[in-house]
Amino acid sequence: MKMELSELTTEKRNPDSMNLDEMSPMEILQTINNEDKKVALAVETVLPQIETAVEQISAALRNGGRLFYVGAGTSGRLGVIDASECPPTFMTPSDLVQTVMAGGNDAFFNAVEGTEDQEVQGEIDLKARNVTDHDVVVGITASGRTPYPVGALKYANQLGAYTIALACNKNSLISNFADCAIEAIVGPEILTGSTRMKAATAHKMILNMISTTTMVKLGKVHENLMVDVHASNYKLKERAKRTVIEATNVSYEEAENVLEQTNYRVKPAIVMIEAAVSYKKAEEAIVCTKGFVREAINYIDR
Template sequence: MTINLQTIATEHRNENTMNLDQMSSLEIITEMNREDALIASSIQPHLPNIAKIIKYCIEAISKGGRIIYMGAGTSGRLGVLDAAECPPTFGVSPDVVVGLIAGGEGAFIKAREGSEDSTELAKQDLIQIGLNERDVVIGLAASGRTPYVLGGLSYAQELGCHTAAISNTYHSKIGDVAEIAVDVPVGAEVLTGSTRLKSGTAEKMILNMISTATMVGLGKAYQNLMVDVMQTNEKLRNRAENIVMEATGVERFVARATIDTAKGSCKVAITMILANCSYEDALIRLEKACGHVREAIMEK
């Protein structure tokens, strides 16, 4: 079936850049910057629906479920990127937040545009990862009509999963399929149809909200500190020490010694210091508090 791209909001022409090819580099990026400044205000009316998605995500992970992002092209890459950032930032297993991109992992580096047209491919990808009713599936498509995403959301609905759709057009088709729709039109792109620009930026901002607020809700932060950060290199070892120092007021050598006693866990180290307890007691406190440091240190 032939699609009339002119009917899709993300394919409209931007009246402010009709002479883009005649602009200087400074003029181009000035216009891009002006357009980008409009994105946050476009998202603002949709915050209540984004909060609903986050609620489902917290509930899902608390019960052993996962967050599954699905998309094609730029949207798929953004989902994979957000998923990949969760383990080092929040200390979760790589299978807790999963990014699926049409065409598989290879499509992250080299575009495989035709793969987005298959609804069946989406179902196969979800079957392969063992999708079940405890999971939340979030479909991403700037155009709001990508068949791969439509197929994935439809299959997830059949299994009883909570579903959400994020697009950059009005009344999206993926929003019609999903339980929660976040349709955020950001206006015509500076370069017509290049949804890696404002549309991609809007999607990234929304994904940042979803993953960050979900992980905070799961106890992955104390105050505004990343207490489950993984120490995989020297920079992150130093950050872990800084986190413990900021949270407790101790000096660096105490922070490092306590982190080592806590077997590398900032969260446990902070609990040990603030509750003046042993490693074993800190573990018990955190288990009772479902991983929330603030509650753990108040435990009697």
């Protein structure tokens, strides 16, 4: 196992930071910045695989499935961050996008040592979520060999769920257990083995891409506006008003008036204004067009 780890790209020493301890603060910052510039390019090379993942996830969610991120340490925390943003940003049910993290929720704040080394625990924790063949499971691991997400993917495969692997090493172990393998090769870290840096940045970018693109394809975005935002406080209610104004060019007062009729739901407000219909008619059109605002407006107009 020690030899295996030493051969991973994510565990190798970066030749450009060999004298990191002798650099000035600015030199360290410039070195980190130069390495970070490589991350987006690495992600670019795996866009086709990310597209495949999005297509599968979108289809699963449209058919009643759920999306599960599985990871340990930083990888698990990245999953928590992405999943937790889906309900307020896209008004998704809290269980639609979930994170299964080694050590449980407490591990988000405090490391729980040893849990990531247990394949069987990945299976146990996934089993507790009642995963089915309608769901999609994403295993996240920079090294590509962390037992916890590997065990989760093995179990998901047994169920017939669609599986996706995110790693930062070529020919990763976890890729062998995934229907779709995404390997973003960002190279050695500035601080040797500290995959919370470039590897984590790559994975956060990919998770952002996956969740955002999926939600666009599910009709939760109109133009480039968050039309399924959950307006639960003053800030978000004001954002809802601005969104309606941007989409329809009405006044602030009219946007506020219509939103009060829809209980601050942006989608029906836009359809009401653009198609000049009642709240009931707007809701019916949105349901008939599976949540797409543009299609709902066209549906009424035809």
